[in-house]
Amino acid sequence: MSTFKNKLGQAVGAPVANWRGCAHPRGAVIEGRLCRLEPVDADRHARDLFAAFSEDHRAGNWTYLPYGPFAGEDELHEWIKGTCLGDDPCFFSIIDLANGQAVGVASYLRIEPAIGVIEVGHIHFSPLIQGRSISTEVMYLMMRQVFEVLGYRRYEWKCDSLNGPSCAAATRLGFLFEGIFRKATMYKQRNRDTAWYSILDHEWPAARTAFETWLDSANFDDAGKQRQRLSDLMQPLLSVQR
Incomplete structure (x- = not known):
């Protein structure tokens, strides 16, 4: 790292x-x-989203979110209207282009345009897209928007440090682990130690190459099995970050 002095x-x-x-x-x-990401709309998306989220029969996807599960479509509709229509967080519905249905949500939050820092969060992929290529494409599209279209310098990922799948997803997607903020917040009447991750603008080109290689249809055999893992494709970036 270069050293600068005043x-x-x-x-x-x-x-x-x-x-x-x-x-x-x-x-x-x-x-x-x-997929297509579009601003969440309670009237257009609540029915699809409630049906998609209801596929999570044990409601385990809500464990590490500060809200939910919702008892019915009307409750989800009101939550969207009351929580998801502002500028920060900035929520998007995930539309599966195979059928035109809303199948999940994600957002940008803690948005600081003046200094070029933004976070991704409130990610809720329904069982309809978990483990499918579409969920990775969502993260690629959001990251590409941040760096190439909007010009941010730093893209953050934060999660409960006990949320193993989220921590693993951050690393798989090219984020660097930065540490744990102890007792950072509380939700659902319990403590949360928050794990922090980030990826920076100068790291994006390597991440983009990894994403695009993984998402290419040539990376999947006739049975839909991946030939190369995204985590392996990200290794050159992760090695440089460390």
Whole structure:
């Protein structure tokens, strides 16, 4: 890492030349090959989302979220109207292009355009897309939007440190583990130690190559089995980060 000093000889951070800030992600429609991300709409999406979330019969997907499960479609509808229509968090519904149905949600949050920092969170993939390529494409599309379209410098992922699948997903997607903030918050009447992860703008090109190689149809055999794992494709990036 390069060292910079001010006129007093003190160590300082690298200069950021010609910085003008970033755009806000509000209102974006992000098109992919398998899915489309569009601003969540209670009237258009609540029915599909409730049906998709109901496929999680044990409601385990709600364990590490500060809300849910919802007792019925009307309750989910009201939650969307009351929680998901603001600028931060900025919620998107995930539309499966195979059938046009809303099958999950994700959001940008803690959005700081002035300094180029943004977080991804409130990710809720229904069982209809868990373990499918579409869920990885969602993360690729959101990351590409952040770095290539909006111009952010830092993209964050945070989760309960006890949420093993989320921690593993962060690493698989190219995020670097930065540490644990102890007793960072509480939800559902319990403590949460928060694990922090990030990926930076200069790391995005390597991550993009890994994502696009993995998502390419040539990476899957006739039975739909992957030939290369995304975690393996991310290894060159993860090695440099460390």
